[in-house]
Amino acid sequence: MKKRYLDHNATTPVDPLVLEAMLPYCKGLFGNASSVHEFGRLARKGIDEARQKAASLIGANDVDTIVFTGSGTESDNFAVKGAAEALKSKGNHIITSSIEHHAVLNTCKFLEKNGFKVTYLPVDKFGIVDLSALKKAITDKTILITIMYANNEMGAIEPIQEIARIATDNNILFHTDAVQAMGKLPVDVSRLGVDMLSLSAHKIYGPKGVGALYVKKGVKLTPIIHGGHHEKNRRAGTENVAGIAGFGKAAELALKNMPQEIEYIRGLRDRLENGILESIKHTYLNGHPDKRLCNTSNISFEFLEGESIILNLDMEGIAVSTGSACTSGSLEPSHVLTAMGIDPVRTQGSLRFSLGKDNTEDDIDCVIKILPPIIEKLRRMSPLYKG
Numbered sequence: 001m002k003k004r005y006l007d008h009n010a011t012t013p014v015d016p017l018v019l020e021a022m023l024p025y026c027k028g029l030f031g032n033a034s035s036v037h038e039f040g041r042l043a044r045k046g047i048d049e050a051r052q053k054a055a056s057l058i059g060a061n062d063v064d065t066i067v068f069t070g071s072g073t074e075s076d077n078f079a080v081k082g083a084a085e086a087l088k089s090k091g092n093h094i095i096t097s098s099i100e101h102h103a104v105l106n107t108c109k110f111l112e113k114n115g116f117k118v119t120y121l122p123v124d125k126f127g128i129v130d131l132s133a134l135k136k137a138i139t140d141k142t143i144l145i146t147i148m149y150a151n152n153e154m155g156a157i158e159p160i161q162e163i164a165r166i167a168t169d170n171n172i173l174f175h176t177d178a179v180q181a182m183g184k185l186p187v188d189v190s191r192l193g194v195d196m197l198s199l200s201a202h203k204i205y206g207p208k209g210v211g212a213l214y215v216k217k218g219v220k221l222t223p224i225i226h227g228g229h230h231e232k233n234r235r236a237g238t239e240n241v242a243g244i245a246g247f248g249k250a251a252e253l254a255l256k257n258m259p260q261e262i263e264y265i266r267g268l269r270d271r272l273e274n275g276i277l278e279s280i281k282h283t284y285l286n287g288h289p290d291k292r293l294c295n296t297s298n299i300s301f302e303f304l305e306g307e308s309i310i311l312n313l314d315m316e317g318i319a320v321s322t323g324s325a326c327t328s329g330s331l332e333p334s335h336v337l338t339a340m341g342i343d344p345v346r347t348q349g350s351l352r353f354s355l356g357k358d359n360t361e362d363d364i365d366c367v368i369k370i371l372p373p374i375i376e377k378l379r380r381m382s383p384l385y386k387g
């Protein structure tokens with residue numbers, strides 16, 4: 001059976017060119033980048049080149065603004081905890097949104113247990129953060145605003161430039177989690193005006209377990225991992241050279257291919273979305289019609305549990321998800337769809353389709369063909385469905 005992967009917001013396959021760029025560092029170029037001898041210098045060169053490529057992807061002129069980390073989650077932790085610790089003498093208030101990834105939400109919850117106060121901003125029915133609520137939430141104790149660039153569950157693109165302006169006007173640091181935006185939207189840190197921005201390699205056809213945090217020149221963060229002098233004393237630990245080289249290659253490819261890929265993937269996404277919404281009754285799109293990632297479609301199938309649809313599609317070789325890969329397996333309804341005010345019955349029956357560059361029209365047409373009889377069968381078994 002042909003396998004069809006439509007879960008790219010969970011992770012992406014490693015691009016063969018990325019793997020090729022990583023392999024030398026798993027073989028002959030195995031040196032420790034901190035070593036002075038040639039083995040070390042060659043590893044360091046690999047990291048330097050990758051740093052340049054990651055900086056170019058987000059329009060950062062100064063390569064030293066890029067700190068490599070062990071994941072997007074670590075980048076978020078570093079930004080939020082690092083800023084909180086560095087600025088705690090100035091204030092103890094943080095503003096975030098109610099639809100963040102758990103990498104930010106649970107970091108904020110941790111800080112709440114340690115004396116910080118956190119405001120979780122509401123979103124509208126499309127998942128867009130309320131800017132008037134943001135302005136009202138600011139106090140003279142606010143030290144950090146952290147709001148994601150694009151949401152992983154339904155793809156909403158947040159007004160980052162406006163939020164950055166509000167933060168700057170109030171002399172508050174601004175971090176954005178751009179893990180899902182990267183590679184699907186042009187990201188330019190100077191144009192956006194952000195102070196910190198989180199990235200993760202495995203969402204752009206790079207390896208898992210490598211992330212980066214952009215830290216604008218002059219912004220001081222307290223490290224969260226202590227040890228040696230790596231990453232200019234900002235993140236201790238011998239660098240994952242192969243992973244970082246893979247990140248660099250993935251960033252280079254994303255920058256080069258993004259314009260064509262965005263158009264291609266958006267075309268497939270619209271074909272899928274229209275096909276489903278037109279052929280299956282009681283289906284609803286969750287998220288903004290336009291201010292949304294080109295690859296993401298979150299659709300509710302009323303009267304059903306998303307998990308049962310996933311299992312049935314899986315038996316046909318089709319991989320989709322209910323939302324965040326981190327919350328699947330939990331029976332909690334999505335905090336994102338709940339924050340958007342979506343009815344719990346529709347939240348339960350939601351599916352996330354997230355497409356990638358290797359998907360084809362054939363994948364889409366296959367889903368459009370296979371899904372209606374699955375939905376019909378499951379609805380016949382559902383006590384909620386009255387026909």
Ligand code: PLP
Binds near residue numbers: 073148209211
């Ligand atoms: N932030 C967002 C918006 C994400 O979607 C993810 C992963 O799904 C992360 C952070 C965490 O990144 P990582 O898997 O590299 O830890």
